[in-house]
Amino acid sequence: MPNQRVVTASTMTLGEKRISASLVTYEFVPNDKGTDLICTHQAAYFEGGDGPQIRQAGWRQLLEKLAKELAR
Numbered sequence: 001m002p003n004q005r006v007v008t009a010s011t012m013t014l015g016e017k018r019i020s021a022s023l024v025t026y027e028f029v030p031n032d033k034g035t036d037l038i039c040t041h042q043a044a045y046f047e048g049g050d051g052p053q054i055r056q057a058g059w060r061q062l063l064e065k066l067a068k069e070l071a072r
Contacts, residue, residue, distance in 0.1 A: 004028050020045050022057075039063065 027038040
């Protein structure tokens with residue numbers, strides 16, 4: 001089905017040092033009650049980067065805030 005997916009690519013820099021590169025895919029899948037959001041974050045963490053645990057916590061907070069807004 002067309003128009004179900006948004007893909008973004010980005011890098012993160014700390015000071016002058018690049019610490020990661022990411023590809024994020026957002027998929028919107030219809031269901032009986034509305035729409036499911038599937039967010040897939042693929043990343044490469046470079047030496048001195050923050051790592052996946054910190055990113056997972058950040059994404060969790062962002063998606064929880066989004067869910068609260070959509071529930072209003």
